[in-house]
Every structure is written in C-alpha cells, then in structure tokens.
Amino acid sequence: MELSQSIDAAGLRLLERIRILNGVSTNTEWLERTLFSPAAEAAAYKLKSWMEAAGMEVTEDALTNVIGKLNCSPDGPDASTIHLGSHYDTVINGGAYDGALGVLIAIATVEAIAGAQIPMQHNLSALAFCDEEGVRFQTTFLGSSALSGQFEKAWLYKPDALGKKLGQWLVDRGESIDEVLYAEPTIRPQDFFIESHIEQGPVLESANKSLGVFTKIAAQLRAEVELHGMAGHAGTTPYRLRKDPLPYASEMILEVNKLCRSDERVRATVGQLNVFPNASNVIPSRVTFTVDLRLAKYADLVEAHEALQSEFNRIAKRSGLQFVYRVKHTAEDVTLDPRLTGILSSHCQREADSSIQVFSGAGHDSMKIAQVCPVGLLAVRCRDGLSHHPDEFSTDEDCLAALKVMVGSVLEIDREL
Numbered sequence: 001m002e003l004s005q006s007i008d009a010a011g012l013r014l015l016e017r018i019r020i021l022n023g024v025s026t027n028t029e030w031l032e033r034t035l036f037s038p039a040a041e042a043a044a045y046k047l048k049s050w051m052e053a054a055g056m057e058v059t060e061d062a063l064t065n066v067i068g069k070l071n072c073s074p075d076g077p078d079a080s081t082i083h084l085g086s087h088y089d090t091v092i093n094g095g096a097y098d099g100a101l102g103v104l105i106a107i108a109t110v111e112a113i114a115g116a117q118i119p120m121q122h123n124l125s126a127l128a129f130c131d132e133e134g135v136r137f138q139t140t141f142l143g144s145s146a147l148s149g150q151f152e153k154a155w156l157y158k159p160d161a162l163g164k165k166l167g168q169w170l171v172d173r174g175e176s177i178d179e180v181l182y183a184e185p186t187i188r189p190q191d192f193f194i195e196s197h198i199e200q201g202p203v204l205e206s207a208n209k210s211l212g213v214f215t216k217i218a219a220q221l222r223a224e225v226e227l228h229g230m231a232g233h234a235g236t237t238p239y240r241l242r243k244d245p246l247p248y249a250s251e252m253i254l255e256v257n258k259l260c261r262s263d264e265r266v267r268a269t270v271g272q273l274n275v276f277p278n279a280s281n282v283i284p285s286r287v288t289f290t291v292d293l294r295l296a297k298y299a300d301l302v303e304a305h306e307a308l309q310s311e312f313n314r315i316a317k318r319s320g321l322q323f324v325y326r327v328k329h330t331a332e333d334v335t336l337d338p339r340l341t342g343i344l345s346s347h348c349q350r351e352a353d354s355s356i357q358v359f360s361g362a363g364h365d366s367m368k369i370a371q372v373c374p375v376g377l378l379a380v381r382c383r384d385g386l387s388h389h390p391d392e393f394s395t396d397e398d399c400l401a402a403l404k405v406m407v408g409s410v411l412e413i414d415r416e417l
Helices: 003-022 038-053 100-115 142-147 153-157 166-172 177-182 246-262 298-319 338-352 365-369 396-416
Strands: 057-060 066-070 081-087 123-129 192-198 211-217 219-228 267-269 273-276 286-295 322-331 357-360 375-380
Touching: 003 038, 003 100, 003 396, 038 057, 038 066, 038 100, 038 123, 066 100, 081 100, 081 365, 081 396, 100 123, 100 192, 100 396, 123 142, 142 365, 153 166, 153 177, 166 177, 192 338, 192 365, 192 396, 211 338, 211 365, 211 396, 219 246, 219 298, 246 267, 246 273, 246 286, 246 298, 286 298, 298 322, 338 375, 338 396, 357 375, 365 375, 375 396
Parallel strands: 081 123, 081 192, 192 375, 211 357
Antiparallel strands: 057 066, 066 123, 211 375, 219 286, 219 322, 267 286, 273 286
C-alpha cells in the first residue's frame, strides 16, 4: 500500500476511535477516567486491541500503562526506539481530546508506517500512559515516570481521597510492587519520544493556524492544605467560642487569588475544596483545599511559592488552629529538544503552512520523559483554547493534519538521527 493511502486509512480509524473512547467513562453525565477505575480498565482494553490490530506486540504493566511495540529495526528489539504517545486518563468532567488524541495519533502513526511497509532503522512504539493528571493520588506523571525509570518509592504511600494508598491498590489488584520499583525502563537515553497534544490554550486559534510546536513547558507545583478546628452547633455556639477553620481557609484562598492578580505571569488555582462535615447547621471541623501553582521558570515558581506559604503560615498562626501543609508534586520547567522541534516545525510548515512555536503552561508527560531522552511535542489547535472541559474540541481536519505531521516527522527522525 502507498504511504498516502495507508495514512488515509489510519486517519479514518483515528477519527472513529476518538468518538469511541469519548464514550468510555465512569460517570454517565460527564467524561471521567481516573487511574484504576472501571472506565480506565475498559479504555486500556480497547487501546490494546487497536495496537494489536496495527501489528504491535502489546503489554500492560502493573500500573496499567499500555505499551505497544513494533520491532522493525534490523538491529533487533534492543535497537533505539522512536516512542509516540500520551495519557489516556482524564480529569473529572474532562474532554475527549486531552491526552487521548495523542495516544490515538500514536497508534495511527504506527499503523500508517506498518501498512506502507516502510523499512525502518529504529523500532517504533505507541505508549498509553495510565495517569498524567494525578486525580486519584495528586501525583502527576505516574505512568510516564514508571516507563522512563523515574518512579519514586515514596509514591507507594500516597493516599487517595478515601485514604487508600497506591501500594495497597497494587496489592489488592494482585500486582507486584517489585515490578513497579525495579522494572527495566521502556524509555531509555538512546531513544526518542514525540507527543502530540491539543494546545489547551488560544494561541493557535488566534493565529488561525491548525498546528504548532511546543518549545518549553512551565514549572509546576501542587500542594494540599488542611485546617483543623472543632465542630459545633450552628445555633448555640457564639463566635468567640468557635474554632471554625473555614473563615481562615477562605483567607488563604483569597491570598492565592491575590498572588495571581499581582503578577500576570503566575497561574495559581484552588481547584478542590472540602468542608467536613459539610452540613448547613454544623460549624465545620476540618477544611482541606488544593493549590496548583505554575510559572515559566522554576526559580520564579519557588519564589512565588515561598511568598504564598509565608502568608498561609501568618494566617494559620493567627487562627490558633492545627495547620498542615503538604507539597504533593513539583516539576521544573523543561526546554524541549531543538532537533525534534525543528523536524516537527518543518513538517507543520509543509502540511499546515504553520511553524508557529508555542509555550505550554499545561504539564505533559513530555516534561518527565525529557529528563531521560530527546523529546518533541506537537501542538494541535483546540476550539476557543478550551481544555479540561466537556466542550473541548479539535476538528477532524486538524487531527488528520497532526497525523500526517507525526508520520513525516517519525520517518525523518528515522533517516537523520
């Protein structure tokens, strides 16, 4: 089959699979696929079947990463590999394209090249990472960390919202802890990784361009705050005798907002807030909330975080309540590989008359893998720059253009690098 015909056939399957995967959700009212959920299991099963149909050898690890490999190098299975992929988990009430598009384009790219029977010097793989969003354990990049040899033992003790730790999840599922801790990395220094992902911002749409290339990814930090007071009757306990944590938590949340308003570079969000016992006629006994903080440079992130934490400490001291502050996740800013960026840019220019370069304020598996091997990251336009929202959308035409860029880029990497 000619390459163009093979790409067209893979493209049709790609579009169909986007719609199929969008229907795989834990919740019937919105899209939700979190680590170890029934929906995530169902999605992994579909991804495995599609990888197998493309001729790949497919495995699933203890964390439910799905790994499809096509050993096409004459140097055998240990030869340098060009990895393609993204994550298949979602945020709660998320969209159909964040992560999933990159996984499905990876499968379609391998399909197109295999279908055209093009000789390759490198092996190919399609990777579907199980957890990038960090919804269950508030620790992002679990999947890509495991496959790139960067999994941290401390993560086994991370609890979910119900207090069940990651390690206990694995034991209950009959998985080997040693497999997670000591598995041979799938992604190695001699390999390459390319991810395609919706932009999750408005730059491409405002420029009327379908595709672009990410050059940098912002540093990020995720923290959790707890304030403990004393529950009491709402109608009988006077204010001077109350130990209500909610007003003080509210002050802290306003400090997060103040930090954003004081510096346009800062992205700070309180996305999760829990009040216990959450009853209208009971003074709260405990309040917890999360802070998501992002800045282009890690040094600036550290400075902003120290200032915010200082304000939290000041408020907590005045409250007289028990205050617990935990940093759950940090990631330094990443500059993506200039060679791969250049290759992706040239193919974007060829296919979409666009070589626009984009800075990513969103985190991606690419930033973790970039600590191990060269990484390139393709940006796909999304309507209104909207992401982490049910209305997240990229046109079929833009998705197919991204597929063509990925195929062309992989073949050039294979020839030139």
